[in-house]
Amino acid sequence: MSGKTKRRAQREAAAKTKVPAPRVSSPDERPPAPWGAVPLAELVILAGIVSLLIGIVGQHPTAIGIGVALAGLGGIEVAIREHFAGYRSHSTLLAGSVAVAVAVALLYVGNQIIAVCLGAGVITFAVAFYLARRAFQRASGGLSFRVGGMRG
Numbered sequence: 747m748s749g750k751t752k753r754r755a756q757r758e759a760a761a762k763t764k765v766p767a768p769r770v771s772s773p774d775e776r777p778p779a780p781w782g783a784v785p786l787a788e789l790v791i792l793a794g795i796v797s798l799l800i801g802i803v804g805q806h807p808t809a810i811g812i813g814v815a816l817a818g819l820g821g822i823e824v825a826i827r828e829h830f831a832g833y834r835s836h837s838t839l840l841a842g843s844v845a846v847a848v849a850v851a852l853l854y855v856g857n858q859i860i861a862v863c864l865g866a867g868v869i870t871f872a873v874a875f876y877l878a879r880r881a882f883q884r885a886s887g888g889l890s891f892r893v894g895g896m897r898g
Contacts, residue, residue, distance in 0.1 A: 775833070791816070832885035835882045
């Protein structure tokens with residue numbers, strides 16, 4: 747087989763195995779959850795709210811912390827699913843979550859002073875925001891944001 751024929755055969759094989767471009771969801775079509783129709787994120791958020799209320803009424807700081815963590819976890823899960831499916835851009839929320847996690851880890855685990863934690867958080871936020879925005883652009887077919895009927 748000559749060099750030209752071999753390259754053409756390789757190009758044709760690559761064209762056949764190309765992954766199709768990601769489908770852009772319609773504005774009213776939410777991405778499906780990996781576990782099906784079970785409203786798991788909503789149940790986790792509800793459990794967080796119940797735990798938060800128990801903690802506030804009974805003055806239990808641990809229950810308050812668990813409630814905030816559960817409600818936040820449910821919300822972040824929905825944001826991640828929608829963002830990486832190209833349904834809605836949650837770049838700021840995701841970057842902020844990463845920045846807070848890094849700052850808290852440095853503060854409590856790394857025993858750093860607050861200025862170092864905040865500086866690392868700001869840098870982490872900037873990098874995570876850039877990466878999240880690029881991921882949404884790839885998933886949505888080039889859009890940089892999608893809010894309601896607005897697209898950009």
